[in-house]
Amino acid sequence: MTGFLTLDEITCEAYMLLDRIFEEADRDRTWLAVSIIAVFAGLHYQVTQFAEARPDLARDIVKATDKWVRQAKAALRVTVSDAQFGDTVCGNCGGGLAVAWDNSSDVRCVGTPADAPCGETYPMSEWVALYEGSKRNAE
Template identity: 60%
Template sequence: MERTLKRIADNCVLMHNGWNDRVEYEQAIKYHTTECDTLGGCDCPTKNEKRAREVKRPGLLEQLKEYQQNKDVNRNPKAARGAPKIKTPKMHPELNGYLTLDEITCDAYMTLDRVLEEAGRDRLWLAQSLKGVFQGLHYQVAQFSETHPDLVHEVDKALNRWINQAKTTLHMTVADAMFANMVCENCNGALAIAWDNSTDIRCIGSPSDPPCGHTYPRSEWITLYEKGKK
């Protein structure tokens, strides 16, 4: 349960606050010699050196809001009238991802309202912005983690769903490939990896249970493959 609560806390931070990315780049550095006349210009050697810095990324809610505001969605009257009736997104590619923030907002309030009611918590706590909800959600869930562990897992699973939905819209992830004959050794959940092999193999849970968070780095792939052959 402690691991689940930690994952809920981390995912809430991704939604409302964001994260830091390490950005590596090269910078041209000129090394002046003792004979160098810097005032008159010089031909001192220049070397490209690697540098790194931390870049703050805004929360997924803020990124989705910006994406929505800048998404080009044909604003002709006919298109506007037709938007609410859309049933087949593939017929309206210009709206792809445009409604993601609204979908997450509706699903979050509906899901958390039911969870708080079943847990016996004050549902009026949800009468605030969605950002405020994610800022305090970990505390709320921790209050009923011992009496309603099933509801904690439901919140954990919902958060994973919202984050994956947001990242897909923002093109932060690629499609996953699932492994047919291997399961997580920690919880027997399914295993998956990005199609371009850019991620570690990770547990994605099962239809009834959320992922446990276990991952397999490249150094363990051969061992995992050998286990799958047995």
């Protein structure tokens, strides 16, 4: 039942959010009177029509669709394996770092074979600094 309930939740939220955004972007809201599958199929085109003039609304849609994908994956128990960082280590404990292959998570410490992870996480805004730090340390 979890999958059906999640689909219902995503569908309701999508129609409400997109109706508000289309109204703010001055798009024809009657386009949303089709099935949710058709809405998602044509969403890219619709967003390109106002993304340049209203990038804030386009970002809202991107955030929402990312959230809906995560919800669906969680409901369906679709897991994404982690990518390990080869040359970059945790700045707190020196342990290894990992991130979900689809970049849907923060970079997080996974510890070492001898020590448990320290719990440190690095949001996307810090990834470039992590990379640059690993290059400086390699020199």
